[in-house]
Amino acid sequence: MSAVPSLTGTTLRERERWALGGDGRLQSALRRTTDNLDGRRRRGLDELEDPETLRQTARSLRTAAVARLPELLGRLADRVQAAGGTVFFAADAEEARAHVLGICARRGAKLAVKSKSMVSEEIELGARLAEAGIEALETDLGEWAQQLDGEPPAHILGPAMHKTPADWVRVLGTVGYDGDESAPAMTAFARRTLRDKFHAADVGITGVNLAVAESGTLVIVSNEGNARMSSTVPPVQIALMGMERVVADWAEADLLLALLGRAGAGVSFPTYVSAITGPRRPRERDGPQELHLVVLDNGRSRILAGASREALNCIRCGACLNACPVYRQIGGHAYGSVYSGPIGAVISPLLLDDVPEAAELSHASSLCGACWAACPVGIPLHELLLEGRRREAAGGGDRAERAAWRAWAQAWSHPRLYGLTGAPARARIPERLLPPPLREWARGRTVPHRAGATFRARWRRGEVLE
Amino acid sequence: MERQAFLAVLERALSAAPPLAGAHPPPPPPDVVPRVGWRPDPRPLAERFGEALRGVGARLITVAELPAALGELEVERAVLTTDRLSLPPAVERLGLERVREADAGVTEAVAACAATGTVVLAASPGEPRAVSLLPRVHVVAVERDGLVETPGDVLRDLGGRYAGGLPSALTFVTGPSRSADIGGELVMGVHGPLAVLVVLL
Ligand code: SF4
Numbered sequence: 103m104s105a106v107p108s109l110t111g112t113t114l115r116e117r118e119r120w121a122l123g124g125d126g127r128l129q130s131a132l133r134r135t136t137d138n139l140d141g142r143r144r145r146g147l148d149e150l151e152d153p154e155t156l157r158q159t160a161r162s163l164r165t166a167a168v169a170r171l172p173e174l175l176g177r178l179a180d181r182v183q184a185a186g187g188t189v190f191f192a193a194d195a196e197e198a199r200a201h202v203l204g205i206c207a208r209r210g211a212k213l214a215v216k217s218k219s220m221v222s223e224e225i226e227l228g229a230r231l232a233e234a235g236i237e238a239l240e241t242d243l244g245e246w247a248q249q250l251d252g253e254p255p256a257h258i259l260g261p262a263m264h265k266t267p268a269d270w271v272r273v274l275g276t277v278g279y280d281g282d283e284s285a286p287a288m289t290a291f292a293r294r295t296l297r298d299k300f301h302a303a304d305v306g307i308t309g310v311n312l313a314v315a316e317s318g319t320l321v322i323v324s325n326e327g328n329a330r331m332s333s334t335v336p337p338v339q340i341a342l343m344g345m346e347r348v349v350a351d352w353a354e355a356d357l358l359l360a361l362l363g364r365a366g367a368g369v370s371f372p373t374y375v376s377a378i379t380g381p382r383r384p385r386e387r388d389g390p391q392e393l394h395l396v397v398l399d400n401g402r403s404r405i406l407a408g409a410s411r412e413a414l415n416c417i418r419c420g421a422c423l424n425a426c427p428v429y430r431q432i433g434g435h436a437y438g439s440v441y442s443g444p445i446g447a448v449i450s451p452l453l454l455d456d457v458p459e460a461a462e463l464s465h466a467s468s469l470c471g472a473c474w475a476a477c478p479v480g481i482p483l484h485e486l487l488l489e490g491r492r493r494e495a496a497g498g499g500d501r502a503e504r505a506a507w508r509a510w511a512q513a514w515s516h517p518r519l520y521g522l523t524g525a526p527a528r529a530r531i532p533e534r535l536l537p538p539p540l541r542e543w544a545r546g547r548t549v550p551h552r553a554g555a556t557f558r559a560r561w562r563r564g565e566v567l568e
Numbered sequence: 569m570e571r572q573a574f575l576a577v578l579e580r581a582l583s584a585a586p587p588l589a590g591a592h593p594p595p596p597p598p599d600v601v602p603r604v605g606w607r608p609d610p611r612p613l614a615e616r617f618g619e620a621l622r623g624v625g626a627r628l629i630t631v632a633e634l635p636a637a638l639g640e641l642e643v644e645r646a647v648l649t650t651d652r653l654s655l656p657p658a659v660e661r662l663g664l665e666r667v668r669e670a671d672a673g674v675t676e677a678v679a680a681c682a683a684t685g686t687v688v689l690a691a692s693p694g695e696p697r698a699v700s701l702l703p704r705v706h707v708v709a710v711e712r713d714g715l716v717e718t719p720g721d722v723l724r725d726l727g728g729r730y731a732g733g734l735p736s737a738l739t740f741v742t743g744p745s746r747s748a749d750i751g752g753e754l755v756m757g758v759h760g761p762l763a764v765l766v767v768l769l
Binding site (some may be wrong): 134138149150151152155156158159161162163165166172175176177179185189191192193196241242243244247260261262263265266267270285286288289290292293296297300301302316317319325326327328330331333334335345351352353354355356357359360369370371372373374375376377380381382383385387388389397399403404406407408409410411412419466469480481485486488489544 | 569570571574575576577578579580581582584585586587588589590591592593594595597598600601602603604605606607608620624664665668681683684685686691692693696697698701719722723724726728733734735736737738739740741742743744745746747748749750751752753754757758759760
């Protein structure tokens, strides 16, 4: 496939066409990964006694936590500082990047190892560090492959899920791998190569899955162990978190962790859950000497001020991606933004309010509600997508489309006009002869069979049983 | 940005926020967060623990089985942070400063969870984080008394257990390090250990 299209300068339709226009390998990889993860999610939840009640409780708890963000963030910051860490509040991406760069410069850093962090992607930290002459190395296997290939991650949990073993051989070949397509051999190569980098690193950069205000603890989840490495080996740890990631106490953290592992990868508990409270203590042999927490707004307060603020309840498990019929066809890259799938279609237009191309992302959905049904914290994503469309329409939208909808509303509210609309619907027009807007619609969809007679005609002829 | 100014922005956003979009806003949360309920399982904790460990690709062994297990995994050199377990004569004991050269790290857990096969490690001067992380084999001793049902039993009690403040790092380990990033195939031992042996004392 050709290079991943960027959001600016393209339309959703163009990016969808790009995603659907390949040789079908993307779609088969998507089907394999999303089916597997979605099936595991269902089995994982089955272990619990009453998953639906837990889900509703999680929704209430997250909503309440977001409603008291200032208080919880204040407490978190106090406790992190009391444990010996620093806390920086970044209003936007630039402030966050500048702060990270400042820490790196003070330490004379040359190499930073990164474990998976959506926020670092969001603020494009890697590119900025590279400009400053600091190598920022991804250490999650999938993220590393994507970095080596010059592509953004395609899925929250499977950043390189569209890559075949042959693709992996090619990509790892650029850094010295000369073995075959065996996954264990490639993994062993990655372990050796990245292990050396961990030991050489000046800074470890991690995300934060949850921050517990009660104790000032950063909870970081991983299956590979790279987050543990990043918070054990390098002398400095910088943890990046979206400001909504804070929870009040450990009872809440317990519930969310139980749901996160199950919803995301279908595991009863994630392989590694690190709970970090401050930097290393006196006489400890390892762990970072400095721990720096960066709390990022970058558009989130805009979401907080609006009717879609439930989107801030998201724990980034990825379940809605796997459940979404649109994501399952087009994959993550076609969204053109760091956050893909239903949750991405909700928050990207809000986070990127200065990027006009982002507004139409709420249309990357069939509004079927599968995302909502899968979401472990019960976010009504389909309703938030509708809200997004409303906002887009109010902000202008497409003039021709608005005129068409007005005409439609007129016709359907007058019986006689409504009767007329039946005629074209009955005519069997071959798809290639459809007028352009309909032809466009029919592309990638199956045009439904039209009935021989309208319901009204059949009613008049007495063919409809009362 | 200054903390005060940052939080003031959030206060303002919240004070002007319209009602939530969506037909069914969530009810207020319960006063007490409910425990994560598992389907009841009447079997003894140790038996469930062993089964859960197998399920995540780890092994529950006895003290007597340790030498053979280490032999199978070709462990020649190990570091130890606990005196609850000892190494067979065939395995050389390295000082903690040589953890990078060790094939195995032997540590002690502060708790373990039967339902998930999780062991809980607490960092301290005597328990460096690297010992359970860098070597390709992790051997961990768990006191029978430390065995509880679920991670929630540990998580929800952290305030009580560590009244004077949490350790710098608590790590919940559930099986060996793993990834399915390459072609969807599950592989153990990416960055952390590829084998986890748990000894119940
Ligand atoms: S919106 Fe829900 S399902 Fe989607 S990533 Fe967030 S928490 Fe998971």
